[in-house]
Amino acid sequence: xxxxxxxxxxxxxxxxxxxxxxxxxxxxxxxxxxxxxxxxxxxxxxxxxxxxxxxxxxxxxxxxxxxxxxxxxxxxxxxxxxxxxxxxxxxxxxxxxxxxxxxxxxxxxxxxxxxxxxxxxxxxxxxxxxxxxxxxxxxxxxxxxxxxxxxxxxxxxxxxxxxxxxxxxxxxxxxxxxxxxxxxxxxxxxxxxxxxxxxxxxxxxxxxxxxxxxxxxxxxxxxxxxxxxxxxxxxxxxxxxxxxxxxxxxxxxxxxxxxxxxxxxxxxxxxxxxxxxxxxxxxxxxxxxxxxxxxxxxx
Amino acid sequence: xxxxxxxxxxxxxxxxxxxxxxxxxxxxxxxxxxxxxxxxxxxxxxxxxxxxxxxxxxxxxxxxxxxxxxxxxxxxxxxxxxxxxxxxxxxxxxxxxxxxxxxxxxxxxxxxxxxxxxxxxxxxxxxxxxxxxxxxxxxxxxxxxxxxxxxxxxxxxxxxxxxxxxxxxxxxxxxxxxxxxxxxxxxxxxxxxxxxxxxxxxxxxxxxxxxxxxxxxxxxxxxxxxxxxxxxxxxxxxxxxxxxxxxxxxxxxxxxxxxxxxxxxxxxxxxxxxxxxxxxxxxxxxxxxxxxxxxxxxx
DNA sequence: CACGTCCATAGCCGATGGTTATCACAGAAG
DNA sequence: CTTCTGTGATAACCATCGGCTATGGACGTG
Numbered sequence: 001x002x003x004x005x006x007x008x009x010x011x012x013x014x015x016x017x018x019x020x021x022x023x024x025x026x027x028x029x030x031x032x033x034x035x036x037x038x039x040x041x042x043x044x045x046x047x048x049x050x051x052x053x054x055x056x057x058x059x060x061x062x063x064x065x066x067x068x069x070x071x072x073x074x075x076x077x078x079x080x081x082x083x084x085x086x087x088x089x090x091x092x093x094x095x096x097x098x099x100x101x102x103x104x105x106x107x108x109x110x111x112x113x114x115x116x117x118x119x120x121x122x123x124x125x126x127x128x129x130x131x132x133x134x135x136x137x138x139x140x141x142x143x144x145x146x147x148x149x150x151x152x153x154x155x156x157x158x159x160x161x162x163x164x165x166x167x168x169x170x171x172x173x174x175x176x177x178x179x180x181x182x183x184x185x186x187x188x189x190x191x192x193x194x195x196x197x198x199x200x201x202x203x204x205x206x207x208x209x210x211x212x213x214x215x216x217x218x219x220x221x222x223x224x225x226x227x228x229x230x231x232x233x234x235x236x237x238x239x240x241x242x243x244x245x246x247x248x249x250x251x252x253x254x255x256x257x258x259x260x261x262x263x264x265x266x267x268x269x270x271x272x273x274x275x276x277x278x279x280x281x282x283x284x285x286x287x288x289x290x291x292x293x294x295x296x297x298x299x
Numbered sequence: 300x301x302x303x304x305x306x307x308x309x310x311x312x313x314x315x316x317x318x319x320x321x322x323x324x325x326x327x328x329x330x331x332x333x334x335x336x337x338x339x340x341x342x343x344x345x346x347x348x349x350x351x352x353x354x355x356x357x358x359x360x361x362x363x364x365x366x367x368x369x370x371x372x373x374x375x376x377x378x379x380x381x382x383x384x385x386x387x388x389x390x391x392x393x394x395x396x397x398x399x400x401x402x403x404x405x406x407x408x409x410x411x412x413x414x415x416x417x418x419x420x421x422x423x424x425x426x427x428x429x430x431x432x433x434x435x436x437x438x439x440x441x442x443x444x445x446x447x448x449x450x451x452x453x454x455x456x457x458x459x460x461x462x463x464x465x466x467x468x469x470x471x472x473x474x475x476x477x478x479x480x481x482x483x484x485x486x487x488x489x490x491x492x493x494x495x496x497x498x499x500x501x502x503x504x505x506x507x508x509x510x511x512x513x514x515x516x517x518x519x520x521x522x523x524x525x526x527x528x529x530x531x532x533x534x535x536x537x538x539x540x541x542x543x544x545x546x547x548x549x550x551x552x553x554x555x556x557x558x559x560x561x562x563x564x565x566x567x568x569x570x571x572x573x574x575x576x577x578x579x580x581x582x583x584x585x586x587x588x589x590x591x592x593x594x595x596x597x598x
Numbered sequence: 599c600a601c602g603t604c605c606a607t608a609g610c611c612g613a614t615g616g617t618t619a620t621c622a623c624a625g626a627a628g
Numbered sequence: 629c630t631t632c633t634g635t636g637a638t639a640a641c642c643a644t645c646g647g648c649t650a651t652g653g654a655c656g657t658g
Contacts, residue, residue, distance in 0.1 A: 001579040002305040003376060006646095009301070020605060033647050035605060040645090046580030047383060052605065054655050065386050069379030076375055077302060080368030084346060087364050280300040281345030305615095319636060332616050334636060339614090351636065353624055 005077055007041050008070040010034055011049060015067050018057045082119065085282035089123035093283055096126045098137035098144030101229060103271065105165055105248045108294070115290040123283060131227045132198050135205040139276055145284055150246070151270045154203040161274035162288060164295055167247040168268050170260035174236050184262045191215055194223030194241035196232060209244050211266055233258060246271065304376055306340050307369040309333055310348060314366050317356045381418065384581035388422035392582055395425045397436035397443030400528060402570065404464055404547045407593070415589040422582060430526040431497050434504040438575055444583055449545070450569045453502040460573035461587060463594055466546040467567050469559035473535050483561045490514055493522030493540035495531055508543050510565055532557060545570065 010027060014034065017023040024034040042049050049063035059067065103109050113125060128144060130137045135154055138144030153159050171190060173180050179189060197220075198206040207213070210220050223241025226232040229252045235241060237257045245253060246269040250260040273291045275284050309326060313333065316322040323333040341347050348362035358366065402408050412424060427443060429436045434453055437443030452458050470489060472479050478488060496519075497505040506512070509519050522540025525531040528551045534540060536556045544552060545568040549559040572590045574583050 001380065001581070001584065002303060002308070004301060004303045006301040021603085029646090030648060031605075032607080032649085035607090037646075039606085044579045045380075045383060046578070046583075047387065054604080057605085062383055062386055065382050066379060069375065069382060073372060073375050073379065076368065076372050080365060080372065081300065081344075083364050083368060084344060084361055087361055088346065279345070280343045282300070284345075285300060320634085328615090329617065330636070331618085331638080334638090336615075338637090353635075356636085 001044055003041075003044075003073075005074060007037055008073055010037050011041060011063075012067065012070050012074065014038060014050065014057070015059055015063060018059075020057065081282040081285065085286045086120055086122075088281065088283045089120040092122070092124065094124040094126055095146065095283060095287055096128060096138070096144045097287075098128050098130050098139065098147035098149075100130060100132060100135070100137045100147070100149050101249050101252060102129070103148045103164070104251065105271075108164065111294050112287070112291045115293060116287050119290065120283065120286055123286075125287075129228075133201045133227060135198070135202040136274070139274060142276070145279065145281075146273060146275045146287055149272060149274055150205060150208070151272055152204045152208055153272070153274060154205065158277055159274045160277050160288075161272035162292055162295060163270050163272050164291065165246075165248055165271040166268050167271070169244045169263055169266050170247055170250055171242055171263050172232075172236055172245045172250070172253045172258055172260045173242045174239055175257045175259055176239075177242065179261065180259050182261060184264050186265050187211060187214055187263055188265075190242070190263070191218045191220075194221045196224050196226045196235050196241045196243040197222045199225055199227060208269075211244060214266055229253065300343060302340075302343075302372075304373060306336055307372055309336050310340060310362075311366065311369050311373065313337060313349065313356070314358055314362060317358075319356065380581040381585065384585040385419055385421075387580065387582045388419040391421070391423065393423040393425055394445065394582060394586055395427060395437070395443045396586075397427050397429050397438065397446035397448075399429060399431060399434070399436045399446070399448050400548050400551060401428065402447045402463070403550065404570075407463065410593050411586070411590045414592060415586050418589065419582065419585055422585075424586075428527075432500045432526060434497070434501040435573070438573060441575070444578065444580075445572060445574045445586055448571060448573055449504060449507070450571055451503045451507055452571070452573060453504065457576055458573045459576050459587075460571035461591055461594060462569050462571050463590065464545075464547055464570040465567050466570070468543045468562055468565050469546055469549055470541055470562050471531075471535055471544045471549070471552045471557055471559045472541045473538055474556045474558055475538075476541065478560065479558050481560060483563050486510060486513055486562055486564050489541065489562070490517045490519075493520045495523050495525045495534050495540045495542040496521045498524055498526060507568075510543060513565055528552065 010023070013023040013027050014020060017026065020034055021031045024031040027034065038049065045062070045066075047062040048060050049066060051058045051060050109127070116123070116125070128138060130144070134140060135149060136159070137147035137149045139147050139149075139159060140155070148164065153161065171179070171185055179185050195210055197210055200206065212220070224235045226235055226243075232243065233253050233255065236243070236253065244263065244266065245260060247262070248271070254260060273288060275288060309322070312322040312326050313319060316325065319333055320330045323330040326333065337348065344361070344365075346361040347359050348365060350357045350359050408426070415422070415424070427437060429443070433439060434448060435458070436446035436448045438446050438448075438458060439454070447463065452460065470478070470484055478484050494509055496509055499505065511519070523534045525534055525542075531542065532552050532554065535542070535552065543562065543565065544559060546561070547570070553559055572587060574587060
């Protein structure tokens with residue numbers, strides 16, 4: 001009998017959560033899909049793996065027998081992929097990491113690099129800053145292999161990602177602005193102000209940083225379109241508008257006559273490490289999993 | 300990235316044969332299907348596994364890296380299934396082995412039993428002789444879990460099997476029959492004789508033992524319909540007809556006034572151990588693989 | 599008793615994994 | 629040189645699989 005490693009992942013997830021709905025969430029699939037797959041696995045094995053007792057899910061003896069074996073299968077496969085990744089690395093493979101804004105945030109980038117290098121010492125990494133016309137920082141046109149970008153990602157089903165930071169959004173203003181005297185502001189305070197906007201090509205991300213969804217019927221005035229941190233800084237001190245910015249990106253703008261203030265009633269922003277869904281090269285996954293271990297440690 | 304163990308089996312087969320067509324045969328799939336799956340695996344891994352050089356197929360470095368890991372994955376899965384099978388056995392699971400005729404053949408049955416018992420000491424085996432109305436010896440109605448039967452199996456896609464013996468066919472005759480003086484006979488010698496036939500319900504198997512395909516335009520005369528070895532023996536000594544019989548089954552009939560003679564120009568018969576394709580219970584597979592090891596040893 | 603929680607079922611749909619038929623090409627044979 | 633043979637790749641097609649949403653039914657709980 002054959003198995004799909006996916007089904008083993010599903011099984012392990014349910015065995016760990018002992019809760020189908022939660023396990024399904026963790027696996028990013030629907031609960032019925034998970035139920036069905038587990039049922040099919042049980043049918044294929046000819047043995048029940050879980051005892052569903054209306055209110056509780058428990059492993060059967062067969063489930064307890066299978067669990068360590070399933071984990072081992074998954075480990076062996078991980079190891080196989082790592083071996084292939086090391087081979088790629090040894091052949092001089094190079095990974096291009098794109099970013100929309102420097103991830104900064106207390107050495108996140110070097111921390112990932114060192115974890116990654118520990119496993120794939122020979123792999124080469126190349127970092128690229130990309131202008132904001134491309135909200136995927138080079139993933140879309142495959143000039144980057146992975147990218148640090150902001151949700152929402154356009155064409156979301158084409159990508160996979162890992163949330164690296166969830167941060168409140170601030171508003172950036174020139175020092176002389178009346179709101180600069182406040183400690184915090186509300187979105188309502190900003191609705192009549194001109195905004196700096198991302199280029200049209202940024203799609204839903206442009207809307208997101210203009211808080212379009214949250215400003216109800218009040219369309220924003222666009223003071224300027226900006227393509228990188230420097231342009232943004234200049235537009236701010238010029239008084240051409242203000243803009244929302246992730247708390248962690250505030251340092252990029254507050255270098256002289258610009259300050260940022262928390263906006264207390266907008267949804268926080270999420271910085272993610274993303275890659276193309278169809279790009280299953282082990283080295284790419286290797287970088288992602290180095291980042292995942294780090295993100296885990298931080299949470 | 301996920302894998303299907305089937306794809307790993309395919310990969311290992313090609314790596315061992317270094318020949319797609321032969322590997323496909325071994326895997327019981329078509330060559331294009333195999334080519335496609337290997338291509339997809341390579342694509343998913345982002346690395347070529349084979350170098351196809353028109354006349355030769357060779358492993359790439361990535362292929363050589365993956366091969367031992369793939370084997371290990373498959374081993375771990377085998378072990379997982381064996382563990383589940385042992386669990387089933389420990390719970391008192393019972394396997395029913397049906398047979399159309401006693402397999403005999405120098406202790407094949409005890410040999411399989413002892414191999415099987417070595418791995419699953421607690422499993423119970425039950426042997427059943429079934430009359431010839433059912434050419435699947437109880438598989439069709441699930442009263443048997445595995446069965447020793449003869450090809451061709453009706454509804455072939457519902458079953459899987461393992462060839463346990465390939466044997467020339469003899470003709471069984473009463474001692475006084477004119478052909479009994481010959482050492483061997485040809486099918487042509489038999490075309491005008493009345494034949495003992497399996498019941499209609501035996502389907503293609505009835506046709507097979509009447510050699511319908513091989514007698515061209517000469518339909519057989521049916522002397523009697525027989526349902527088990529005893530009936531057959533009696534019909535033979537009664538002179539109601541003669542019949543083809545696998546060499547290994549000759550001892551069942553040659554107990555007194557019946558002899559058998561090789562028929563030199565009919566295709567040999569194949570005795571198989573069969574089970575239902577959808578029955579993937581590890582214990583069933585365990586019995587089959589005990590039989591497989593034995594069959595290997597014999598060939 | 600009404601409600602919420604949670605797993606199962608039903609119906610639907612695109613992707614996957616198989617099939618057969620055919621191609622393109624290399625080497626062997628004539 | 630042409631033809632035949634063996635091999636892997638490609639194309640077109642089809643059933644099954646793995647996902648989704650919507651809904652059901654059996655509990656505990658307020």
